[in-house]
Amino acid sequence: MARQATASEAFPGLPKYADQDYWEQRYQADMASPEGSTEWYMGWNVLKNHLFIGGLLGSWGLEPPGHVLELGCGHASLVPGLVEAGFAALAADFSPTAVNAAAAISRVGPREFSTFDVRMLPLRSGAFDAVIDKGCFDALKPEDSSKMLSEACRVLGPGGRFLCVSNNEVLVRSRARKLQGWRQAAGTPVQIPDIDDEIYLHCFVREADDRTLAHEIVMFVPWAREVADIMLYISEGGETLIIGSAAARRDLSYPL
Numbered sequence: 001m002a003r004q005a006t007a008s009e010a011f012p013g014l015p016k017y018a019d020q021d022y023w024e025q026r027y028q029a030d031m032a033s034p035e036g037s038t039e040w041y042m043g044w045n046v047l048k049n050h051l052f053i054g055g056l057l058g059s060w061g062l063e064p065p066g067h068v069l070e071l072g073c074g075h076a077s078l079v080p081g082l083v084e085a086g087f088a089a090l091a092a093d094f095s096p097t098a099v100n101a102a103a104a105i106s107r108v109g110p111r112e113f114s115t116f117d118v119r120m121l122p123l124r125s126g127a128f129d130a131v132i133d134k135g136c137f138d139a140l141k142p143e144d145s146s147k148m149l150s151e152a153c154r155v156l157g158p159g160g161r162f163l164c165v166s167n168n169e170v171l172v173r174s175r176a177r178k179l180q181g182w183r184q185a186a187g188t189p190v191q192i193p194d195i196d197d198e199i200y201l202h203c204f205v206r207e208a209d210d211r212t213l214a215h216e217i218v219m220f221v222p223w224a225r226e227v228a229d230i231m232l233y234i235s236e237g238g239e240t241l242i243i244g245s246a247a248a249r250r251d252l253s254y255p256l
């Protein structure tokens with residue numbers, strides 16, 4: 001049977017939102033244009049009213065202080081607003097041009113901006129109280145969005161929230177619900193009112209389980225050639241502790 005063409009093959013004029021080159025060129029063009037940056041869906045000044053306690057998310061809203069990671073920040077990052085609201089925040093995007101531009105116009109320091117690929121975050125498991133995505137899920141291919149969701153879940157600590165602002169009501173929910181380790185917050189997604197599009201706010205809440213540790217093992221023992229080589233590591237406050245061998249891992253039944 002003939003292979004079905006992908007959307008970009010069938011419609012070659014469509015933007016390739018999943019490609020790093022596409023975004024890099026787009027942001028370079030934005031920087032050179034007098035109109036400057038594009039902001040997707042809404043800016044911080046509108047979004048903040050829906051995120052904090054009493055907003056659309058009710059009791060699931062964000063409350064400072066806490067560590068927040070923004071995925072696919074572009075050059076219209078939410079991070080300056082989050083920092084001013086009392087959070088410790090980090091913005092990530094795989095376009096160096098966007099990250100540098102966001103850092104350059106930011107009212108907060110450049111340390112808050114990093115060039116990371118959201119499909120494989122070089123960040124410690126359980127390190128964040130919230131992960132925010134505005135428009136990043138919407139730009140990803142299905143297989144990449146599953147990787148991104150899995151990374152978002154991994155870096156959240158127990159009780160942490162994944163907040164996703166998306167033009168897609170069904171896909172975010174159905175892909176995120178397949179992941180173990182978090183649950184959809186009751187009453188979400190909610191449509192964000194008073195904007196010129198159908199934009200939804202999704203919220204998933206991290207539960208405590210042992211997937212975090214399994215990820216740490218996989219991520220921090222890249223030299224292991226066979227299972228017997230694997231030692232158990234727990235990263236705690238930046239310090240690495242060896243707590244046992246592969247035999248101990250079996251005894252503790254960690255899901256590798």
Ligand SMILES: C[S@@+](CC[C@H](N)C(=O)[O-])C[C@H]1O[C@@H](n2cnc3c(N)ncnc32)[C@H](O)[C@@H]1O
Pocket residue numbers: 017018023038039040041071072073074075076092093094095098116117118119133134135136138139140144
């Ligand atoms: C629709 S734009 C949203 C930008 C910004 N959040 C906003 O609301 O204006 C999607 C962003 O996701 C970024 N992105 C797409 N795939 C990515 C990936 N694999 N890793 C990191 N960033 C990615 C793009 O560079 C782009 O900045």
